[in-house]
Amino acid sequence: MSISAQDVKELRDATGVGMMDCKKALEEADGDFDKAVELLRKKGQKVAAKRADREAEEGLVVTSISEDASTGAIVEVNCETDFVARNDDFQSFADRVADIVLNEQPGDLESLHALSYNGERTVKEELVRLTGRIGEKLAIRRFDVLETEEGDVVSYIHPGSKLGVLVVLTGEDEQAQLDVAMQIAALNPVAVSRDEVPESVQEKEKEIARDAAISEGKPEHIIDNIVEGKLNRYFQDNVLLEQDFVKDASTSVQEMLDEAGVEIKTFVRYALGN
Known part of the structure; x- marks a missing residue:
């Protein structure tokens, strides 16, 4: 016919x-x-x-922020090739999923898959439909939601959408807010302050430093000082507030924030595939 x-x-x-x-x-x-x-x-x-057994290691990191900036969502959506990651339909899907996560705040991926995508099908059904249309394995890998009753949730997506940050901040200096989000993206801190670094991580760093000092033949009476110095150096390199500020290495992030009247509460950093 x-x-x-x-x-x-x-x-x-x-x-x-x-x-x-x-x-x-x-x-x-x-x-x-x-x-x-x-x-x-x-x-x-x-x-x-x-295509279920294919590797989907490309994709996008996207964010969605509520109008009052009290809540933010970050999502990683994967595909097989960078070509598809630049596809308008794939990008629209990723953005829509981020909005759904923001508004519905599902507890896990299974719950997210079961949510309505557009009133006609679920997120999972839309994912399958888009997979059939594009011809590559597509997957929602992970998501997080940050909320605050004080301050703002700020997002930063690095050009290319392979790296994204959500950060909860107080203070009015928007440039300082952006600067600290970019700092997190660039230097990948493990925590806001040294108090937040897990004890197991600190003990591991001490063990590494002690073993190195012993293998180098350092005198026993100075090894504890060496270990403490190495741990402090670890904090300076990996704890956000103690890192050198990327735009001015003569000052720390803590000093930059103090001058701007900004305080950071918490953050989430997604790098594609990590």
């Missing part, structure tokens, strides 16, 4: 699948719209199953 361009367009608008695939589905379904939709869904499921 003859399939009109209007029929193809309506199926394309309803499913988001490419025009040629829509035409083929309508021809296979003898023009039955609902049957064509089902055929396209099954195709998406087959593609998703076929």
